[in-house]
Amino acid sequence: MASGSGSGSERWSEDLETEVAMAMGTTDVELLKRAWRNEKAAPEILQFEAALVLRAREQIQLLEETVEEFTENGVDDLVVSLYQMDLDRSLFLLRSYLRIRLQKIEKYMIHISKTNLWNRLSEQEQRFAKSRCTDIMEKHLEQSVLSRLPYGYQSILKQSISSEEDDMVPEPQLDTFVFCKTKHAVGAFQLDDTGDEIVDLVADDLYVLRYKSIRGLVESGRIDLV
Structure with missing residues (x-):
């Protein structure tokens, strides 16, 4: 979703996607794997899969509780290991999906903040990009480098004041x-x-x-x- 809860049309679209996926026999794990592959292969950051991530987190919590309950009740080790495998797979996909997105935000944070790609981030990602990336980097560059450069070369966006475009901003x-x-x-x-x-x-x-x-x-x- 763009940010936060998003519009009613976006929620309706996500609900419809979920219903279609269920009708086709596609599990949330498969949908998460697809989102992970797309994010990993795309050069730019894609739309955050808010509803899917929420469902994945709920399923991971349920699997964790199930594994813990089975272990405490002495359920057969083979059964426990199968549930643990599902849990590990879901955790890997979710963590890797979120990590790839954070890496893109760190790499292209200025470009993302200046374009409509900003609306593809979750609220948490936007806070990360704003407080932990953009602000910190700008402050660090200003104190360590830019303040010591001659006039006309003190921008983090342009090589010099004569540049017509932001030629110092990495783009996908x-x-x-x-x-x-x-x-x-x-x-x-x-x-x-x-x-x-x-x-x-x-x-x-x-x-x-x-x-x-x-x-x-x-x-x-x-x-x-x-």
Whole structure:
């Protein structure tokens, strides 16, 4: 979600996604694995999966309580180990998903704060980016470096006062090639603005394409990164 609880339409969309996933037999673990793969492969930060993360945390807590109860009651070790494996897998996916997002925030924090990517962060991520990243870095650079530079070279955004753009701000490389797989048939899809590059996206086929060309398909959930 963009931040906090989000709008009613966003909550309705998330609820619908959950119902569709359940109808298709897709578990939250599989949805979390998909979100983790997409986040890991995408050069930019994606929309925070708020509802999915909340459900994953609730399921992890339930698994922890179940493992503890089974252990105390002397349930067969094999059964306990199976539940523990599910718990470890869920914990790994959730922690890795959140860690990858934090790494992107740290790397592109200024760019994210200046664009609509900011609305893709959770409230906790926004607080992290603001208080622990942007403010601390700006203060540190000002005290240790920028204050000692000549006039015109004291910006953390530009190389010099003559620069027209913020050429000191790292940005995600959207031209990066990524492996992707279509969930359903998309059909003829235009990869560039001129219409010279068109590819027929068939269901369950694997492709190697520039991320920026399929960015919209990733955001809409019509294609997965692998």
